[in-house]
Amino acid sequence: MSPTSLEIHIRARLAEQATDHPILLMSHLVLGHPSLEENRRVIAAMADNGVDLMELQIPFSEPIADGPVIAQANQSALDHGFRVEEGLAFIGETVRRHPQIPFLIMTYFNILLARGVERFIRTAAELGVRGLIIPDLPPQEAAAAMAACREFGKGNLDWIQLLTPTSTDERLGYIGERAAGFCYCVARKGVTGKRTDFDASLRHFITRCRAVTSTPLAVGFGVKRPEDVDALRGVADIAVVGTAAMEHHAAGGAAAVGTFFGELSRGRRTAATV
Amino acid sequence: MQTGYFGEFGGAFIPEILHETFRRLTEAYETARADPAFWNEYLRLMENYSGRPTPLTFAENLSRRFDRRIYIKREDLNQTGAHKANNVMGQGLLMRRMGKTRAIAETGAGQHGMACATMAARMGFECTIYMGAEDVERQRSNVFWMERLGATVVPVTSGSRTLKDAVNEAMRDWVGSMDNTHYVLGTACGAHPFPAMVSWFQSIIGHEARQQILAAEGRLPTHVYACVGGGSNAMGIFQGFLDDPRVHLVGVEAGGKGLASGRHAARLASGTGVVGVAQGYKTFFLQNDDGQMLDTHSVAAGLDYVGVSPILAHLHASGRIRCEAASDREVLDALQLLMRQEGLIPALESSHAVAQAFKELPTLPPEAVVIINLSGRGDKDIFTIADALEDPGWRRYIRKKAAEYSVSEA
Ligand SMILES: Cc1ncc(COP(=O)(O)O)c(C=O)c1O
Numbered sequence A: 001m002s003p004t005s006l007e008i009h010i011r012a013r014l015a016e017q018a019t020d021h022p023i024l025l026m027s028h029l030v031l032g033h034p035s036l037e038e039n040r041r042v043i044a045a046m047a048d049n050g051v052d053l054m055e056l057q058i059p060f061s062e063p064i065a066d067g068p069v070i071a072q073a074n075q076s077a078l079d080h081g082f083r084v085e086e087g088l089a090f091i092g093e094t095v096r097r098h099p100q101i102p103f104l105i106m107t108y109f110n111i112l113l114a115r116g117v118e119r120f121i122r123t124a125a126e127l128g129v130r131g132l133i134i135p136d137l138p139p140q141e142a143a144a145a146m147a148a149c150r151e152f153g154k155g156n157l158d159w160i161q162l163l164t165p166t167s168t169d170e171r172l173g174y175i176g177e178r179a180a181g182f183c184y185c186v187a188r189k190g191v192t193g194k195r196t197d198f199d200a201s202l203r204h205f206i207t208r209c210r211a212v213t214s215t216p217l218a219v220g221f222g223v224k225r226p227e228d229v230d231a232l233r234g235v236a237d238i239a240v241v242g243t244a245a246m247e248h249h250a251a252g253g254a255a256a257v258g259t260f261f262g263e264l265s266r267g268r269r270t271a272a273t274v
Numbered sequence B: 001m002q003t004g005y006f007g008e009f010g011g012a013f014i015p016e017i018l019h020e021t022f023r024r025l026t027e028a029y030e031t032a033r034a035d036p037a038f039w040n041e042y043l044r045l046m047e048n049y050s051g052r053p054t055p056l057t058f059a060e061n062l063s064r065r066f067d068r069r070i071y072i073k074r075e076d077l078n079q080t081g082a083h084k085a086n087n088v089m090g091q092g093l094l095m096r097r098m099g100k101t102r103a104i105a106e107t108g109a110g111q112h113g114m115a116c117a118t119m120a121a122r123m124g125f126e127c128t129i130y131m132g133a134e135d136v137e138r139q140r141s142n143v144f145w146m147e148r149l150g151a152t153v154v155p156v157t158s159g160s161r162t163l164k165d166a167v168n169e170a171m172r173d174w175v176g177s178m179d180n181t182h183y184v185l186g187t188a189c190g191a192h193p194f195p196a197m198v199s200w201f202q203s204i205i206g207h208e209a210r211q212q213i214l215a216a217e218g219r220l221p222t223h224v225y226a227c228v229g230g231g232s233n234a235m236g237i238f239q240g241f242l243d244d245p246r247v248h249l250v251g252v253e254a255g256g257k258g259l260a261s262g263r264h265a266a267r268l269a270s271g272t273g274v275v276g277v278a279q280g281y282k283t284f285f286l287q288n289d290d291g292q293m294l295d296t297h298s299v300a301a302g303l304d305y306v307g308v309s310p311i312l313a314h315l316h317a318s319g320r321i322r323c324e325a326a327s328d329r330e331v332l333d334a335l336q337l338l339m340r341q342e343g344l345i346p347a348l349e350s351s352h353a354v355a356q357a358f359k360e361l362p363t364l365p366p367e368a369v370v371i372i373n374l375s376g377r378g379d380k381d382i383f384t385i386a387d388a389l390e391d392p393g394w395r396r397y398i399r400k401k402a403a404e405y406s407v408s409e410a
Helices: A005-016 A036-048 A068-079 A084-097 A109-115 A117-127 A143-153 A169-176 A200-212 A226-232 A243-273 B016-033 B036-050 B060-066 B084-098 B111-123 B133-138 B140-148 B163-177 B194-217 B232-238 B310-317 B328-342 B348-363 B379-388 B392-409
Strands: A024-030 A053-057 A103-106 A131-133 A161-163 A183-186 A217-220 A238-241 B056-058 B069-074 B102-107 B126-132 B152-156 B181-183 B223-227 B248-256 B274-278 B281-285 B321-327 B369-374
Touching (some): A024 A036, A024 A068, A024 A243, A084 A103, A084 A109, A226 A238, A238 A243, B060 B069, B069 B194, B084 B181, B102 B163, B111 B126, B140 B152, B163 B181, B194 B232, B223 B348, B248 B310, B321 B348
Parallel strands (some): A024 A053, A161 A183
């Protein structure tokens, strides 16, 4: 498959960094937690501090692929009355406000089903969303959803595939064939939120991923410190930061999230301006 | 059509990281299922450890009262007092085959957790049970037994702090621990192969019941009643009669405070369940317009769940089974009638099947032969049942006991 507009954007952003080992940052946040108002501030702080792509999670009552911190955020958003319609309107507004940043929707399949899979995907395309990450819809079940992305997205809305270290090479190949935009590599066994050792096994896993897809690779789950981002240079193309940002938010609000991403991206920016 | 589907229901909607684990589990299950030696080993174990076959008791007094022939399948006589034993022992044997050494499970009321803890003790496995924090508070006696049996009980504080949250938490554990750990799912729900596998182990109920009723009556029953939580005991007994279209199969869900109140767990009988995907499978869920799962209610914790077996969903959609709901009130009345008439103490869950049978019996033809699946016994749930019956003597006793503890701890 020829590169989609998202992949082209990612490649261009990587090329802007004057270093042999460029890396982008993708942040994650749960809509409605603690409120859409606060989400707006956090997104602005992220955008001002070097975040390149953002994953906006539409909360679901049964978030089986999320760790305890994000699962709790899902529930608290729902307890505060989060509605999908409102969330989609917020996403539209956010995309318009930050046109330089590709936004992706992360959620669970039932949220799509409840609205109608095609209708949901058409809405996402209309809002200018660039990718969908649906961790409980495996590729063998996702043919119709992938087709809808192609039909309504016209090359601007990608169905993001997940690669995991437990998959066999055959399975990775099956998924890799369907990749568009970038692939989301789950860096460790286990759900989001615990420390990852960026060790030889990660390098080995990423090598296996590179063998099955030419799309950029995002490494998810467990990035907490600038060293973690540095450790991914030359390995992955995008570092995903989720739980750590939420912990900083809980401790010090949107400003703390901004400071945190500022630290994560500092090395890159100096490299880029040299 | 992909495997693991029953009509449009079922499937395996799982995070990619578990794909390989489910693939291996499916393989182990299919291999065991094709191997008669496995089933024989299972039958011997259940005979020796859980007193199988359980009797099909002729309910003499009730039969006289209703003027219809009524039989009761005695799953209450299993090890730990419920049909849950059939499933956990089967999965325990499968774990041995797969070389796993640690069992994890979700539990609502604690029934399945307790059954799983006994299995782990007997088979020498480590055991961790995930239980909603709210359920841990409500069901102290089962927590006590699980811990004494050597299991670690983890209170789950996410979500609504009940059964579905315990399922999600057990899945999270499994994602990080699959190398040595098997997730012993407690009912005929979840991603493939669980609905098929759990139903297979529970089919022991239906095989026995079929032989027993033929021996006793020389004919098949006209009606079979079973309560439906996730659907495992109902699947168990229904499988003895699925191919006999003249046998009416009736699944009884939790009517709670009444279907109109919205405080129930009747995913099929209420007509308000909507097809969706959650917790790894596609079925009817009680959910809102956004696709968020609703809170459910039942006097019986084991029926208080948002989803239902995809196999039952299919049998319901295709018209092979009929689904009804019994309210908390009807259930408490039925429980007392069964106790007084037959000296049997049913679990609150099982009492739903009893209640529905009592509602229908007067309208059945005189030659009707009815089987009620008594999925579990109630005496171990004395705290819940005494509470539900608002027994004054029991309240006095608890107050006195509490006073004694507060004196001795002061
Ligand atoms: C005695 C008893 N019956 C029925 C159930 C409901 O489960 P299922 O529908 O899987 O049989 C439970 C669940 O805990 C139970 O303990």
